[in-house]
Amino acid sequence: MIKKQDFNIPGAKGRGMLMDITYKTSNKNAPLVIFAHGFKGFKDWGTHNLVARYFAEHGFRYLKFNFSHNGTTADNPSDLTNMIAFADNTFSIELEDLKAVIDFACGGSGIAAASHVYLIGHSMGGGISIIKTAEDERIKKLVSMASISGFRNLWPKEMEEQWRLTGVTYMANKRTGQQMPLKVGLLNDLDKNPARLDILGHAAQIKQPWLIVHGDADTSVPLAHAEELKAVQPAAEYLVIKDADHVFNASHPFVGDLLPDALLEFCNHAISFFNK
Numbered sequence: 001m002i003k004k005q006d007f008n009i010p011g012a013k014g015r016g017m018l019m020d021i022t023y024k025t026s027n028k029n030a031p032l033v034i035f036a037h038g039f040k041g042f043k044d045w046g047t048h049n050l051v052a053r054y055f056a057e058h059g060f061r062y063l064k065f066n067f068s069h070n071g072t073t074a075d076n077p078s079d080l081t082n083m084i085a086f087a088d089n090t091f092s093i094e095l096e097d098l099k100a101v102i103d104f105a106c107g108g109s110g111i112a113a114a115s116h117v118y119l120i121g122h123s124m125g126g127g128i129s130i131i132k133t134a135e136d137e138r139i140k141k142l143v144s145m146a147s148i149s150g151f152r153n154l155w156p157k158e159m160e161e162q163w164r165l166t167g168v169t170y171m172a173n174k175r176t177g178q179q180m181p182l183k184v185g186l187l188n189d190l191d192k193n194p195a196r197l198d199i200l201g202h203a204a205q206i207k208q209p210w211l212i213v214h215g216d217a218d219t220s221v222p223l224a225h226a227e228e229l230k231a232v233q234p235a236a237e238y239l240v241i242k243d244a245d246h247v248f249n250a251s252h253p254f255v256g257d258l259l260p261d262a263l264l265e266f267c268n269h270a271i272s273f274f275n276k
Contacts, residue, residue: 001025002056004049005111009104011068012093015085018043018077019065019101021111022052027059031274032105032114035064036098038123038146039154040173040180042066044078046252050259051267058271060118063105067097067125071180080178087168087181090189091151091197094128099136106138116140118274123221123246124148127199130229133210134202142210143270146218146246149225150199151190163187175252203233210236211273213266215244237273241265 004022011017033055043064052062066072069089071080105114118141121129126147133142163169170179190197214226230238244262
């Protein structure tokens with residue numbers, strides 16, 4: 001039987017992080033995969049629960065979580081309603097959050113302790129995962145999924161001057177129509193921590209096995225990002241999925257119980273990579 005278990009642990013600045021782990025009850029010590037969502041994402045977006053179940057069916061425990069400042073709350077885990085937290089988010093905060101999740105996974109306080117973890121990071125979560133993989137030996141394998149190659153690729157360079165002047169900028173959420181605030185602290189974080197927040201610099205340092213996956217129809221994070229990552233880390237495996245968009249042809253909300261073909265292809269390659 002496949003079970004889904006929920007947790008709430010403290011993240012950065014003491015803000016709670018909802019998480020869940022999906023696994024076969026007959027295999028509570030299965031290898032553990034942690035999934036890190038992207039910008040304006042959350043753990044229960046679209047097909048994420050289907051993916052978790054698919055990995056559990058294929059012999060893994062699959063843990064996904066909401067970053068502490070992603071805009072969700074415990075009462076609204078699938079809606080971006082907390083704009084105060086969202087506005088205060090930084091990349092350093094997300095790195096702290098991911099460390100807390102890995103500590104939880106390996107600590108044994110809520111689940112059977114993992115001696116090591118596998119990591120999947122999507123989009124901005126891919127950039128966070130690349131840095132954390134270079135920093136943390138407990139991560140034994142990495143799969144980056146439509147990852148960015150640099151945090152400043154998330155916005156046009158020319159908007160930074162006005163952002164600094166006003167102290168805040170707004171990012172459109174095309175799905176909901178929201179104008180989502182980001183304080184200048186996000187820019188300050190990049191300025192104060194250039195080495196630590198250098199995705200390509202950390203990508204070059206990764207010693208663990210790494211699979212870079214990107215869709216050739218991704219208009220949100222172009223394929224050039226994956227090519228940059230591969231260029232600085234030639235040892236990484238590299239897979240381009242034909243006709244796959246930024247979310248591998250999934251959607252939110254998602255109706256149905258079958259993974260889109262592109263996402264299924266991603267899952268099968270990731271599972272094969274983790275099983276090597």
